[in-house]
Structure formats: C-alpha cells, structure tokens
Amino acid sequence: QVQLLESGGGLVQAGGSLRLSCAASGLTFSQYTLGWFRQAQGKERQFVAAISRTGRITDYLDSVKGRFTISRDNAKNTVYLQMDYLKPEDTALYFCAAHKRSFGTITVAGDYDYWGQGTAVTVSS
DSSP states (O other): OOEEEEEOOEEEETTOOEEEEEEEESSOGGGEEEEEEEEOTTSOOEEEEEEOSSSSOEEEOGGGTTTEEEEEETTTTEEEEEEOSOOGGGOEEEEEEEEEOSSSOOOOGGGOSEEOOOEEEEEEO
C-alpha cells in the first residue's frame, strides 16, 4: 500500500520560510517522479514543482521560481519543498504526488498516480 505523508506546514509571516517534507512508503521511491501541488480555498489544484527520479531535472510554477526549491533524498524516501520569501498568495493546502516515470517531470495533476493528504500553509501579511 503506497502512502505519501506530508509535514512541515504552518503559519508564517510574509517573507518567511517553511520546509515541507513528504515521506513515501510502499513504493520503490527512486523509480518515481515527484511533484508538489497546492490548492487554495475555492480554487483548482495548481502545479507548484516537480523533480525527476534522479533529481537532476526540476520544474516550477513561474510565480515560485527563485523562491521555492524542490529536492529529494532517495535514501530516505523523502521529497522536500523549501519555500522562501513566502507571500500571502502562497496560502494553500500543499500536496505531494508520485508517478512512475522513466524520465523527466510531470506538471499535470491527472498524470500522477499517488497523492498525500496535504499539509496547510498560511502566510499572513
């Protein structure tokens, strides 16, 4: 049974930082492309960042480039999202997702096979 468990969310002031983690179990982690998505209240789920199986290829939503960094530790079965210079518009429920893929990254939510339950991020102004 595949499980993805996010952690690290919370309340932070604008300009602050948070580091999200997503621990995976029940799958061969190094065979999966991983992604982070977010969903603000009343809005659709939105791609934030993705990372290839080896970590050499990453992709970001334009509005988070230069502020967010996705990384992974295949030895720990964990993917991270370092979020710096947070803005109120970053407030959302953040989800990690996994897709078994041989190369590259995926930005479309519907292409992912497994999802976590989400961790809430609130950025106050």
